[in-house]
Amino acid sequence: MTSPDASPTVPDRPDLRADCGSCFGLCCAALPFARSQDFARDKSAGTPCHNLQDDFGCGIHTRLRDEGYRGCTVFDCFGAGQKISQVTFEGVSWRERPESARAMFDVFPAMRQLHELLWYLNEVLELPRARPVHRDARRALDDIERLTRADAEELLTTDVPAIRGDVNTLLLKASDLVRAEVPGRKKNHRGADLVGARLRDANLRGAALRGALLIAADLTGADLRFADLIGADLRDARLDGADLTGSIFLTQAQLNAARGDHATKLPPGLTRPAHWAA
Incomplete structure (x- = not known):
């Protein structure tokens, strides 16, 4: 039995990494958080964080942990924020067009899940030992890529849990293939x-x-x-x-x-x- 390939497994996909400068502060406005060791205060979904500035930057970005917002430092949208801001809503913010805010905020969780799946599928394609599932992974990736470029209405009616279930089957197979090459129990x-x-x-x-x-x-x-x-x-x-x-x-x-x-x-x-x- 050979050792598993020690090749890079992290996808080289800038579009799947958060680019806050191209986002309309969606994680700071769309998502709720509760006062805890991760957040200094409560915030309801659809309400902008009091630290969100007019340019969609964070007023305490360099001091998040010190100010009690550790939860913000560990959140990752996998690039969903800039996709919604620049593609789904064509670069027009919810502040410029307030009537779009509800749809923009509602679509954010779904887009984030889809981008997370894209991240994992790209990783599968970087794993040589997972080659037997590469074809299915590529097909799933292409289908999800197309979906992430759909309009807000289609995204909001998409059965994301069903897609997650199908992709999870692929991820499990890829995991088994990679780990099977590790010697021993x-x-x-x-x-x-x-x-x-x-x-x-x-x-x-x-x-x-x-x-x-x-x-x-x-x-x-x-x-x-x-x-x-x-x-x-x-x-x-x-x-x-x-x-x-x-x-x-x-x-x-x-x-x-x-x-x-x-x-x-x-x-x-x-x-x-x-x-x-x-």
Whole structure:
């Protein structure tokens, strides 16, 4: 049995990375948040955050964590914001055309989910070991790409959960193909409650961790190479010295929610968060 390919798995798709300068502050206006350790105050859906400026910039962008808005630093729209702003609504903001605000805000969650699926499908196409599902992944990607360029009415009537279900089947197959090449027995912690778990130096190479609750788990020095981390909740998880090389379906938002240090090994294309220990 050969080792899995240690090739880059993070898609090189600028359009699937948030470009706040091309967005009408949709995450700051469309989405609700509740006062908690992640947000300093309550905000209802469709109500602009009090920190949102006239140019759609954030008035406390450089101080979000200090001001109690950690949740903003870990949110990722996968480029959905600029797609809606510049394509769906052709560059005309909800402030310029207030009657469009409701539709623009309502379509944002659906577009974000579709862009997230595009991100994962692009990653599948970067995984040599997932070649048996590349054709289906390419077909699904093309279909979703076309849908994201539809008008707001069509997007609002789209059965996004059904699309997610179909894509999830592909992602599971891709995960199995990649992880099958990891020698030895692999742990299955799919959907497991591992909140606060002591997993220091754990061998989780090729493990199934999709949807696992790893909040505040101690993964210091853990071997997470080629682990499937899709949907894993890594809020406040300790990743100091952990090896995430080749891990699949890991996103920047998950890393931003976690804690790590200079010794944490990341897949190519993902960056070390500024708040991590030096």
